[in-house]
Amino acid sequence: MKSFAENLKMLMKGSKEKNIACFVDGPNMIRKELGIDLEKVKRKLEKHGRLKIARVFLDQYASDKLIEAVTNQGYDLVIVPSDVDVALAVEATQYVFNPNIDIIAIVSRDSDFKPVLTKAKEQGKETIVVGTNPDFSTALKNSADIVIDAKE
DSSP states (O other): OOOOOHHHHHHTOOOOOOOOEEEEEEEHHTTTTOOHHHHHHHHHTTTSSSEEEEEEEEETOOOHHHHHHHTTOOEEEEEEOHHHHHHHHHHHHHHHHHOOOOOEEEEEEEEGHHHHHHHHHHHHHEEEEOOSSSSHHHHHHHHSSEEEEOOO
16 A cells, blocks of 8 residues: 555656556466465555455365455455356456556456457557466466566
8 A cells, every 4th residue: 555655746747647457367367376365466556556346266175264354355256056267358458448447456367368468459458468387378377568587
């Protein structure tokens, strides 16, 4: 979160902080073996603008403990009865056309979201991918304006 002084400087310069819509591929990123800290992801994204939308997509098999943890970290939760990737891609693409959103951020290692990033760029949006190895898609990384390693 930006300090009062930082916000005041931005206002005095006349610059507008960019609005970010963030979409998290839960089954791909929220895994014990990856050790991803969603709060840390938020802090990294907030260096690039104001987080207006922060959604985690999970499948219907997500545990109550996971659902509670995601909610407690301030993310909106979307439980999907079928394919998480499709639901996330459709919703992210809707925000590509929202004039109040400047940056589309995808938190995933999966190349399935490359078309979302391509469409966002076509519409003049900046794009961010947050992911980590193993299996962090090179195609996904190469499609984004900014790549953030979730573990660094």
